[in-house]
Amino acid sequence: MLKFIIRRVAWTIPVILLVIFMTFLMMRQIKGNPFQVTERAVNEATQRTLDRKFHLDQPWYIQYAYYVKGVFTANLGPSLVQRDRDVNDVIKDHFPVSLKLGGLAMLWAVLVGIPLGIIAALKQNTKLDYAVMAVVNAGYALPNFLIATVLIYLFAVKWREHTPFPTNGWGGWETWVLPAAALGHAPMTFFARIVRGSMLETLQQDYIRTAKAKGLRWRRVVGLHVLRNSLIPAVTAAAPLLGFLITGSFIVEFVFGIPGIGRYFVNSVTARDYSVTMGITILLSMIIIFANLLVDILYGYLDPRTRDVRT
Amino acid sequence: MALLEVEDLRTYFKTREGEVRAVDGVSFSLEHSKMLGIVGESGCGKSVTVLSIMGLVQTPGRVVGGSAVFQGRDLVQLKGRELEDVRGHEIGMIFQDPMTSLNPTLTIGTQLTETLRRHLGMNKDQARKRAVELLEEVHIPNAARRLDDYPHRYSGGMRQRVMIAIAISCNPKLLIADEPTTALDVTVQAGVLDLLHELRSIHEMGVIIITHDMGVVAETADDIIVMYAGQIVEQATALDLFDRPEHPYTEALLEALPQVEGEGIREGRLRSISGRPPDLLDPPPACRFAPRCAYAGQDDCATVPPDLREIRPGHWVRSSHPTSERAAAPVGAR
Ligand SMILES: Nc1ncnc2c1ncn2[C@@H]1O[C@H](COP(=O)(O)OP(=O)(O)OP(=O)(O)O)[C@@H](O)[C@H]1O
Ligand SMILES: [Mg+2]
Numbered sequence: 193m194l195k196f197i198i199r200r201v202a203w204t205i206p207v208i209l210l211v212i213f214m215t216f217l218m219m220r221q222i223k224g225n226p227f228q229v230t231e232r233a234v235n236e237a238t239q240r241t242l243d244r245k246f247h248l249d250q251p252w253y254i255q256y257a258y259y260v261k262g263v264f265t266a267n268l269g270p271s272l273v274q275r276d277r278d279v280n281d282v283i284k285d286h287f288p289v290s291l292k293l294g295g296l297a298m299l300w301a302v303l304v305g306i307p308l309g310i311i312a313a314l315k316q317n318t319k320l321d322y323a324v325m326a327v328v329n330a331g332y333a334l335p336n337f338l339i340a341t342v343l344i345y346l347f348a349v350k351w352r353e354h355t356p357f358p359t360n361g362w363g364g365w366e367t368w369v370l371p372a373a374a375l376g377h378a379p380m381t382f383f384a385r386i387v388r389g390s391m392l393e394t395l396q397q398d399y400i401r402t403a404k405a406k407g408l409r410w411r412r413v414v415g416l417h418v419l420r421n422s423l424i425p426a427v428t429a430a431a432p433l434l435g436f437l438i439t440g441s442f443i444v445e446f447v448f449g450i451p452g453i454g455r456y457f458v459n460s461v462t463a464r465d466y467s468v469t470m471g472i473t474i475l476l477s478m479i480i481i482f483a484n485l486l487v488d489i490l491y492g493y494l495d496p497r498t499r500d501v502r503t
Numbered sequence: 504m505a506l507l508e509v510e511d512l513r514t515y516f517k518t519r520e521g522e523v524r525a526v527d528g529v530s531f532s533l534e535h536s537k538m539l540g541i542v543g544e545s546g547c548g549k550s551v552t553v554l555s556i557m558g559l560v561q562t563p564g565r566v567v568g569g570s571a572v573f574q575g576r577d578l579v580q581l582k583g584r585e586l587e588d589v590r591g592h593e594i595g596m597i598f599q600d601p602m603t604s605l606n607p608t609l610t611i612g613t614q615l616t617e618t619l620r621r622h623l624g625m626n627k628d629q630a631r632k633r634a635v636e637l638l639e640e641v642h643i644p645n646a647a648r649r650l651d652d653y654p655h656r657y658s659g660g661m662r663q664r665v666m667i668a669i670a671i672s673c674n675p676k677l678l679i680a681d682e683p684t685t686a687l688d689v690t691v692q693a694g695v696l697d698l699l700h701e702l703r704s705i706h707e708m709g710v711i712i713i714t715h716d717m718g719v720v721a722e723t724a725d726d727i728i729v730m731y732a733g734q735i736v737e738q739a740t741a742l743d744l745f746d747r748p749e750h751p752y753t754e755a756l757l758e759a760l761p762q763v764e765g766e767g768i769r770e771g772r773l774r775s776i777s778g779r780p781p782d783l784l785d786p787p788p789a790c791r792f793a794p795r796c797a798y799a800g801q802d803d804c805a806t807v808p809p810d811l812r813e814i815r816p817g818h819w820v821r822s823s824h825p826t827s828e829r830a831a832a833p834v835g836a837r
Binding site: 406407408409416417420421 | 557559561583584587588589590591592596598600603604605606607608609610617618621622653655656666669
């Protein structure tokens, strides 16, 4: 297992290099130069100094090498638009907020979605199952800005006397609940569906019949034999989801006025703040790579067959 | 008192198309330490019969009638938790496909010890020690080292040995084996069968063995039941059944077997005999074998259901045209 983990971690390095390269390449495809944007045009001597300072006079692979060095030494360069601010500052200020929001949303999705899926599967074709799945399916179709708006309307406006939730902002726990629920709702329904489906499939397996034939208590049959196998698909799906929740919370951040990185990312694109765009892109890619790494390790833990295949 | 006394067992599946009578009035009894073979074509209800005894029939199936009295208790009437105490403890069971019968995500050790801990109240160390002994008993080499392996590291034959080890781990009085060798490589089938017989005599277990392969039961079973379309059509001691089969279906099954040279015993697989078993949703009204029977004539076969009757002591048959009452040649040959 340790060998498997080491191998798997080692594999992420070329992947990260590739991601940096692709981001770098894409940014280079954008015509022009940030210092020549009309209203902030500089004279030629200044331009040359700037070119030298940012290695723009060097061939692309040298620039790439500098950038890779920057990434690995956690120095993503200055913001091109905001004076006196580094990309690092931007990330330091806004990323923790998104990380927390995404993490809380994931927690919501897992803690609510998985039990709902389990209950629905164990009570298959009963009223309870139908009720759970009706809510889940209806919820699945609703976009999260709509859910965010409804939540704000209900909890922060209509029942404002009875609930502690504000309409927007980011501070104590009461400001986290509504955004996390709004963001976590879609993945929650996703988990409920996927867990229900895989539970039903697992319950039909021969080894479950064996477990029953051994006289194990139903609690153990479900809690160990069924659950362990039915959580595998959920775990596999969780990685991209977690990445998506941390990186894709732009809309929810916007609706709730949360100073997260998603919002800042979009701003950087419209402001042509290339170094910020690149920095955030790479950060978010790394999160997704890391989430996948985590899932592979978890997967190896849950499904021993994969360990042998890959080591 | 018999070890297991099954009486008029009925298990029906409620499907959209109607009621499938998978087991339709099966009765038999098994004495202590005896071996009973159940044979018959695919779909005749062999598995559902034993699953009904174990309380393992899946929805939409349900035991709708009859009883299965095991050591004085009717398993059909037992509550879920009481039945759980019997399963794996007093009755062990192994299944057809060892490749899918073990949980792929748990070690062999876990799957062995959980039964011991559940039924015998052993602690972790005791259970592990016993598990190693059990693996040795089913002839797994390097048992101690292989305890922490996952099933995918075991071959099919070894997995079936593990299944057997689990089934016998609590010293059950009854072992049910549902086609234990069908899914195995031919080269390892004999080994697994030998192991079953070895353990059976050591542990003095009663055994019910289901098979397609007459050769499996010919030499070793004490009694044999032939099933057809959810019913028992013939029941006798193995010797009498192979020597003097009475039911036309049994005859056809035995005739379809290749004769092994130099041996008196018939061996081999059940070949398909002409025609197909009836649809259990809508079986023939009287004799279920009549449409395929070479002797079914203009008489009662299509109108009066034949009873299972004792044609001679210990030999039961459900047919109006058993061999020993037959003078004429088959209808078709006339
Ligand atoms: N889930 C189900 N739904 C409907 N009918 C079923 C179901 N399971 C089994 N049956 C019916 O029960 C009958 C007997 O099945 P069973 O598995 O006992 O056959 P078998 O004799 O063990 O055959 P095989 O040799 O193929 O294992 C089948 O013909 C089928 O019609
Ligand atoms: Mg079967």
